[in-house]
Amino acid sequence: MEENSLKNNLHGSIAESPSFHKVVRERTSCRGFLPDQVPSDILNSVLEEASLAPSNCNTQPWETHVVSGDKLEQLSEAILKADEAGNMSPDFSFDAAEFYGRYDERRFDQGKALYEAFSVKRENKEGRKEVSNQNYKFYNAPHLAIPFMPSFGDNVRVGGDIGMYGQNFLLSLTAHGLAGVPQTAVGFFADTVREILNVPKELRMLFGISFGYADPSAPGNSYKLGRDPIFRTVVFHQ
Ligand SMILES: Cc1cc2nc3c(=O)[nH]c(=O)nc-3n(C[C@H](O)[C@H](O)[C@H](O)COP(=O)(O)O)c2cc1C
Numbered sequence: 171m172e173e174n175s176l177k178n179n180l181h182g183s184i185a186e187s188p189s190f191h192k193v194v195r196e197r198t199s200c201r202g203f204l205p206d207q208v209p210s211d212i213l214n215s216v217l218e219e220a221s222l223a224p225s226n227c228n229t230q231p232w233e234t235h236v237v238s239g240d241k242l243e244q245l246s247e248a249i250l251k252a253d254e255a256g257n258m259s260p261d262f263s264f265d266a267a268e269f270y271g272r273y274d275e276r277r278f279d280q281g282k283a284l285y286e287a288f289s290v291k292r293e294n295k296e297g298r299k300e301v302s303n304q305n306y307k308f309y310n311a312p313h314l315a316i317p318f319m320p321s322f323g324d325n326v327r328v329g330g331d332i333g334m335y336g337q338n339f340l341l342s343l344t345a346h347g348l349a350g351v352p353q354t355a356v357g358f359f360a361d362t363v364r365e366i367l368n369v370p371k372e373l374r375m376l377f378g379i380s381f382g383y384a385d386p387s388a389p390g391n392s393y394k395l396g397r398d399p400i401f402r403t404v405v406f407h408q
Pocket residue numbers: 197198199200201280305351352353354355356377394395
């Protein structure tokens with residue numbers, strides 16, 4: 171496809187977008203949203219830009235469900251109920267106890283920043299549960315996108331494709347003045363989500379992305395996590 175015709179297929183002008191340099195630095199996980207809905211032309215632009223992600227053999231292994239309004243409320247209620255009943259149904263395992271060394275240190279620092287932002291002390295179990303329940307209220311976001319995926323083999327490669335799609339989605343949100351947060355926590359209730367959205371069991375769920383306009387005064391948006399310098403995370407060979 172000619173570059174120009176690809177541009178013309180997309181909503182919005184690339185020339186008007188902020189630079190990649192700015193967008194990639196501005197993106198941050200948003201944990202508090204305003205109630206305003208995202209206009210459908212902007213939403214379509216984000217969905218199109220997400221779909222420009224690379225994938226193994228260009229299989230484009232995503233079927234994205236966007237949930238808003240009453241359906242989102244229904245989903246939140248069903249997940250909170252399933253959580254209370256202990257009915258977790260993740261498609262893929264997740265055990266934070268498997269993190270070790272510097273990975274576990276980073277996990278710890280991330281949790282500390284989150285609970286401090288909500289003024290919840292580590293020993294306050296109830297308070298911590300309240301904070302983690304925000305996941306199931308989608309941090310008050312007006313929309314949730316779920317890129318469901320087909321199952322191929324051990325699913326590692328398709329999971330990578332979904333990750334790339336998710337990052338395009340998040341960067342596109344930022345470029346449009348929106349914000350989002352990827353949520354493994356929503357994927358802990360994959361069966362509940364599929365039931366409410368009438369999605370077949372063949373489609374798996376890795377994470378959801380709550381999104382909308384950031385509420386700058388929300389406690390969950392009061393911090394930004396840094397990254398290790400590249401000398402710790404990159405090895406050069408020649
Ligand atoms: C696949 C994935 C799943 C995540 N799941 C959750 C989640 O369930 N709840 C949450 O609040 N944040 C979740 N996050 C956000 C991470 O905590 C966040 O990306 C990380 O701490 C770095 O912060 P930043 O995104 O603001 O740079 C997830 C991120 C990714 C990439």
